[in-house]
Amino acid sequence: MTHTLHSLNLGSEQDVVSARQRARSVAEVLGFDHHDQIRLATATSEIARNAFRYARGGTVSFEVDPETGVLKVVVTDKGGGIPHLKQVMAGSYKSSTGMGMGIVGTKRLMDEFSIESGPSGTCVRFGKLLPTQSRPVDAATLQRVATLMARRHPATPLDELQVQNRELMKTLDELQERKEELGRINAELQDTNRGVVALYAELDERADYLRRASELKSSFLSNMSHEFRTPLNSMLALTRMLLDRMDGELTSEQEQQLRFIQQSAKELSEMVNDLLDLAKVEAGRLDVKPKTFEVAELFGALRGMLKPLLADNSINLVFEPADSLPPLFTDEQKVSQVLRNFMSNAIKFTPRGEVRVAASRRGELIEFSVTDTGIGISESDQRIIFEEFAQVENSMQRRVKGTGLGLPLSRKLAELLGGIVEVESTIGVGSCFRLIIPSTFPGAVPAVDLPMPELDPKRKLILIVEDNPETAFVYSRYLANAGFQTYSIPALEDARKILSKVTPAAVILDVLLRSETSWDFLRELKSDVHSLPVLVMSVVADERRVYGLGADAFLTKPFVPEQMIGEIIRLTSVSGRTRILMIDDNEVSRYLLRENIAEGQYEIFEARSGREGLRLADEIKPSLIFLDYYMPDLNGIEVLRDLRNSPDLARTPVIVHSTKTFDELELQFFRDHSVSIFSKQALTHPDSAARLRELMDTLAAHAGIENNANA
Structure with missing residues (x-):
């Protein structure tokens, strides 16, 4: 109301x-x-x-x-x-x-x-x-x-005006007080802001210091791990030679000492491998390579790998059936590595009884479990076993040595796969370690099928098996400019799928593809089934092994493009192919010339100086020579005189390819020596490739060269 x-x-x-x-x-x-x-x-x-x-x-x-x-x-x-x-x-x-x-x-x-x-x-x-x-x-x-x-x-209006004046004065006083208060607050805020800025700067400096320290640690671990591997492998090989009595019999004491050395070297090798994997995980350089696999097949492989660890019959290794589980799409090698670690630990610390390996489905997750009847782990120790180099102190631990890196690495690998690691244990009863991961690696989708390359029947296909996309791209560009078509594959499994559908003219192969090696794949390529020409390009300078497995050519990285193109041309060449020699000290000029004549029809050789050109011409006996005029050692006329004085090269067609504007005397000299001229400026014309091809065909016809480029 x-x-x-x-x-x-x-x-x-x-x-x-x-x-x-x-x-x-x-x-x-x-x-x-x-x-x-x-x-x-x-x-x-x-x-x-x-x-x-x-x-x-x-x-x-x-x-x-x-x-x-x-x-x-x-x-x-x-x-x-x-x-x-x-x-x-x-x-x-x-x-x-x-x-x-x-x-x-x-x-x-x-x-x-x-x-x-x-x-x-x-x-x-x-x-x-x-x-x-x-x-x-x-x-x-x-x-x-x-x-x-x-x-x-x-x-009266005057009275009201006086009241308003008093109200205004009071309001102004209050505004002044508020202004002063705001001034004090602003000053305090400025001081606080300066303190916060200083704090953030210090935090950034600390974070940068920690980041650099972490990078240095990872780099140190990675480099030292690689450095340790060589002497360790040598130690293991030498002890194996001695234990096999290759240099005579050993006393029982000597054999025992060698076995101690061998065992220590194996343990140190395991630690080095774990350190390297840890360093890769922390540095973000350990990649996940998901693929489809069956859990039953994984268990079968693990059963064979772990069998040697069962020294006596007091431990029973049991794998529960996993045929009902769906196929997984994740990194099989990393899953196997985690389970191997769980199983080897269970076998080490289980004096008698059994070790049981199982897998079950939890919705979209798969749970792997390794359960033993061993000595167990106390609740307090369960918090430290996943710390690097941590060891549980007990009598059996002193008898069975470990690196203290297996479980920390297993946890990091599980996180890398999008999962977790859990443990349940009771002293004197046993332990159960679980690996829980998504059945499909997060962010990945199983590949249904690889798209087939669109093949050009006039260009030869080169299959590039290289996991570095930048490197594969560079290979492809150079080979495309040389007249080839390429198809790049980062993984061996995909390469096998492609080879089941098409047969390339040659294969460029890197023997180190992330965490897998391609030695066996190289052996397959050189089997009776494929028998494909293979050019191995790798940072691994193991030339003896490369050629021992049947490679046709080998180049180390970083590579020289001309060498790679030359090897591919040699491996894919047919008899009677026209050989072209370019004698030019300018790499760009050679590149532009290659681009205009490339159709995979010619075997192209390149020389960077006049003397190198004369030597190479005498060695390969080219059918056509492109000759630059200005070169640092011998100029074009000097090279031409030497060519015409050689009985084997006197009638070889020569095209002077230069930016020089020749006078009448020089032109007459070239006419006297049956030399054609194709200026470098002509390559800027839209029809340069057609004009160059027409000139080459004319010279080939006059010289009686059979151009079988379209064969």
Whole structure:
């Protein structure tokens, strides 16, 4: 229910002043603070002045609604209404007298606002929520307001101006205090910001230091692991030779000592391998190579690998059937590595009983478990076994040595596969280690089939088996410019699929593909089934082994493009192919010339100087020679004289390929020696390849060369 506190008519300017004064008084009685009193008084004054100025009068009523808790002011008039009301409310209209600004300002100051305007008059309602600490609006409160309004004498404009001045001075004082307080807060914030910036800088410095330290540690572990492998492998090989009595018999004491050395070398080799894998994981260089495999087949392979560890019949190794499980698509080698570690630990620390290996399905997850009846691990020790180099102290641990790296590595490999490692163990009862991983490696989808390359029957296919995409791309570009088509494959499994469908002219093979080697694949390629020409390109400088397994050519990385192209041309060449020799010290010029004549039709050789060109020409007896004029040792005319003085090369067609503009004497010299000219500038023309081919065909016909390029 709404209660009317006070009302007055607007008949003069004095009444507008009274409306402002009474709005402030009502607000004061109802408990509004100083600022809200001024807001209510100002809003009432603005709307009342509009009613008096434009409608020549009106009424102001003060009402309170105890239920909604709002003090309302209602100003009505009987004028002609407010034109352009929508524009006024939107704040986009302003008359010459400023009409509309008071309305918009009132709406902004108040909690509630509404306006109705038409030809018969205007009614403006606005209000403000009562203070939360004000007393309930009851009959006593209403009586107090009525008594106060009755005692108030109408204020003159001068009186009201003085009140407004005092309010303004008070407001200015409060603003000054707030400004000073804001200044102090800003100063404190600046000090805090400087401290935070300094802290962040220190944290960044620490983080950078830790990152560099981690990188150095990983680099050190990786480099040292590689360095350790060579002497360790030598130690193992030498002890095997001695134990096999290759240099004579051994005493029982000598044999025992050698076995100690051999066992120590094996343990150190295991530690080195684990360190290298840890370093790769921490450095983010250990890649996951997912493929599809059956759990049953994995268990079969593990059974064969772990059988030698069963030294006696006191331990029974049991693999539970896994035929009902679906195929997995993840890194089989890493899953096998984790399970081998679990199983070898279980066998080591189980004096008698059994080690049981099982796998089960958990929705989209696969859980592998290795359960033993061994000595068990205490709850306190379970927290440290996954720390690097941690060892559980007990009598059996002292008898069975370990590296302390297997379980930490297993946990990191599990995380790499998107899974976790868990352990449950009871002293004297046994332990159960679990590997829980997604059945499909996260972010990977099993490959359904490899797309077949679109083969051009006029160009020979070179299969590139290389896991580094940048390197494979460089190979492909050079070979494409030499007239070949290429197909790059990063994994051996995919390479085998491609070879089952197409037969390339040759294969470029890297023998180290991430974590797998391709020695067996090289042996397959050179078997009776494929018998494909193979060019091995690798950082591994094991030339004897490469050729021992049947490779046709071998180049070390980093490679020389001309050597690679030359070897591929040699491996894929047919008898009678036209040989072209380029004698030019400028690599770019040789590249552009190759690009214009390349169709896989010619066997191209390159020389970087005049002397090298003469030597190579005498060795290969080319059918055509491209000769540059300006070279650092011998110029084109000197090389040409030597060629024409050679009985085997005197009639070989020569094309001078140069940027030089020759004079009449030089041109006559070339005509006398049956030399053609094809300027390097001509290669910039759109039809350069066709013009060059036409010149080469003409020379071949005159020289009686059988051009079997299309054979």
